[in-house]
Amino acid sequence: MTAAPETLRRELVGLAGIVERNVYLTKRYFLWDVAFMVWTIANTLTIVFIARAAGLPPPKENQLATALLVGAVIWAFLGIIFEFMTETVAWERWEGTIEYTFMAPLSRSMHLGGMGAYAVLYGLIRATILFFVVAAFIGIHLPDANFAAALALLAIASVSFIGVGMMTSVLPLISPEKGAQLGFVAQGLMLVVSGVYYPVSVMPGWMQAISKISPATYAIRGCRASIIDGAPLLWSNVWPLLVIAVVSIPLGLAIFRRGERYAKKHGKLKRSG
C-alpha cells in the first residue's frame, strides 16, 4: 500500500479507537449515565413547566412549551459536546493516560475528531430521549413538526460545535487547575447570546451582534421553526453554520496545537495541580 492511503487508514483506525474507547466507558458508567439522564429530564421539566404557568390560551401555551423544550434540548446537546471535548484532556489527565495518548502516532485532528464524533452520537441519542420524554410528560402536541429537518440542522451545527469545543478543550492543557471550569463558562456564554429560552431580539444590541457568530443561534432558530411550524431546512440557517464550521475547525485545531506546545514546553501535560 502506498504511503498516503496507508497513513489515512491508520488515522481512521485511530479515530475509530477513540470512539471505541468512549463506548467502553459509557458501558462501564451506564448507571451514572442513567442518573444524569434523570437529572437532565427533571431540569428540563422545571423550564418547560414555565409555559403552563404563563396563563396563555392552549395553542400559545403549546407553542411556548415547545420553544422552551427546543432550547433546553439544544442546551443539553451542546453541553454534552463541550463536556466531551473539554474532558479530552481533563479526563485523561485524571486517569493518568494522557501521556500515552499524546505520544501515540495519531494526528491531533483525528484525536479530537474522534472525541467530537462520539460526543455528537451520544449527544443526539440523549437529546432525542430528552425531547420525547419531556414532550410526552407535559403533553406537547407537535402536529406540524418536521423532525428530519431539525435533525439535519443539528447535525450540520454539530460540526461548528465541535470546532468551538476544540478551542475550549485546550483550556485544561494551559491551566490544569481551572481549565475545565473555564470550558463550562464558555458554554454558558455561548448559550446566553444564542436565544436559548427567548428570542435574540430581546437582548441588548451588542449581545445580538455577538449572537451572529454563535452556531447555537442558528441551530435553535432553525430547530424551533422546523418543530413548531414544520419549516424545511432553511438555507438562511445552513450557510452561517457552514461558514462557522469552516472557520472554527481549523481555528480550534490551531489553538489546541498551540496549547499542546505550551504544555510540552512548560511540563504541564502530566500535571494535575
Added chain:
Amino acid sequence: MSIFAAPTSFTSGARRGSPAVEVRDLRKDFLRRDRRNGRLARRRRWPALQGVTFEIARGECVAILGQNGSGKSTLVRLLSTLLIHDGGEARIFGHDAFRESRAIRRLVNRVSVEASFFKKMSAAENLSYAARFYGMTPRQTRDRIPEILERVGFPADRRNEAMEHLSRGMQQKVALARALLTSPVLLLLDEPTTGLDPRSKLEVQEFVREVRAEHDATILLCTHDMAEAEALADRVGILDRGELLFLEPVEDVKRRYGVATLEEAFFAATGRSFEEEHEDDGERGVFA
C-alpha cells in the same frame, strides 16, 4: 516462535546506519516557585537536564541511574515527544526528536512507573484502545492481545476484569504488554519495577531480557535500582541533578573509581550516598 512482531512497515521508519539514540548537550529547565518562600514567591528556573550527551547503539540496553529529581523521567519524556527541550538536540534512529515527532512516535513506546490505564476498562479493552492508535484493527488485535497477555504472565481469565481490580504487579504486566503490542524499536522503561513485590520484579526483569533477545529492540532503562541496572544493561550511566556523570559498562565504572559496587561509584563521583537527598531534589522531583 516469538510472539513479538518483527518491526513492521510502520516501525521501519528507522534510518539505516543511524544510532538508536543520539543526544547532544540536551537541556531542559522548568519554571517553579520555591515552595519554601510561600505561594507568592517569584518563579525561578530549575534545571532538570544540564547539557546531557550520550549515544545508544541499535539493540543495546542502557540503564540510567539517578535519585528522585535527577532528571530521568524528564529525559524519557523528551525522547518520547512529551516535552520540548530548551537546548541541544536529540535524534532517534536519525529523526530529530523535536521536529519529526510523528516519525518518532511510530518507533518509540514507553513503560512508566505508574501503569496509567482507564481504570474502569479491562486489560483487553485498554490494549485494544492503545493498539488502534498504532493502526491495528480489531481483526489484528483479536488474537494478538490474548497472546501477548499470556506471554507477560497475565492470567487469561482476568483479561476482561476492570484494571482497578488488578494488583500493581498485574497492572505493570499489562503496561509492558501495551508497550510491546505496537512493536517499538526503542523501548523507554522509566522505573518499570518500582513498587513491585520481589517476585513481580523478577518476572518483569526476565521479560525485559526476553524482549531484548527476541524482539531486537533497543532499551533505555531509567531506574534507581542499581542491582536491576547491573543485571539488565550493557552500559550504566548516572544522572545526578541533571548531569550525566558517565555512561560505561559496569566493570569500567568500577575500575575507573576503584570500587566494588555502583553505590560506591556514585559516592566516589558525587561525594554523596545514593540514598541521601538534598531538599532541592524534592522540588526538582515535581517534574524530573
